[in-house]
Amino acid sequence: MGIDIRHNKDRKVKRTEPKSNDPYLRLLVKLYRFLARRTEAKFNRIILKRLFMSKNNRPPLSVSRLARHMKKAGRDKKLAVVVGTVTDDARIFQLPKLDVCALHITAPARARILKAGGQIITFDQLAQKSPKGQNTVLVQGPRKARKAYRHFGPAPGVPHSHTKPYVHSKGRKFERARGRRKSRGYKN
Secondary structure (H helix, E strand, O other), X not given: OOOOOOOOOOOOOOOOOOOOOOHHHHHHHHHHHHHHHHXXXXXXXXXXXXXXXXXXXXOOEEHHHHHHHHOOOOOOOOEEEEEEEEEOOOOOOOOOOOEEEEEEEOHHHHHHHHHOOOEEEOHXXXXXXXXXXXXXXXXXXXXXXXXHHHHOOOOOOOOOOOOOOOOOOOOOOOOOOXXXXXXXXXEO
C-alpha cells in the first residue's frame, strides 16, 4: 500500500500583482518593479511588495503616530514613506514639520501637514528624489488594531485567555455563569 500524496498544501500563496485595477496603482507597480529589478536596494522590493497588499494589510496611519515615529533619534530631516493612507488626529494640537510620501492622505491631514511647513510627495516623485530610498523612513499603520483581532487567540474561557468571545449581547443573561463564577463550576 502506498501513501496518497496530497498536493493541496504545495503552493505558497503570494501576490505577484495587486488585485485592484486602479491604473495609477498599476503604473506605480510598473515603476517599482523596474526599480526593484535594476537597483540592489531592498527598499524598492519592500515598496513593491506593499503595493500588492490587501487593504487589511495596509492599515491607515494617523499623523500623531507618524509624528511619534519621526521623533526618534536620527530621523529628523528624513522623509516618512507610508504605503497606505495617512489620516488626521484631532487629539494632537501641535503637529511638527513632517515630510511625507504616501499613497493617499486625507484632506484634513494634508491641510495640517502643509500648515506645519511639511512637504507631501507622491511615489513617482519619490522614485526620482531617492531611487534607492536614501534618507527615508518606512512606516506602516498598526495591523492588529482591527477589532477582529480581539477574537483571535486561545479560546475564551480557558485559563489566562484574554480573547473576546463572540457573544449575542453583553448583559446579565449572557455568559455569566460557568467559568465566570466560583459558585457555578469554576472561575478563571
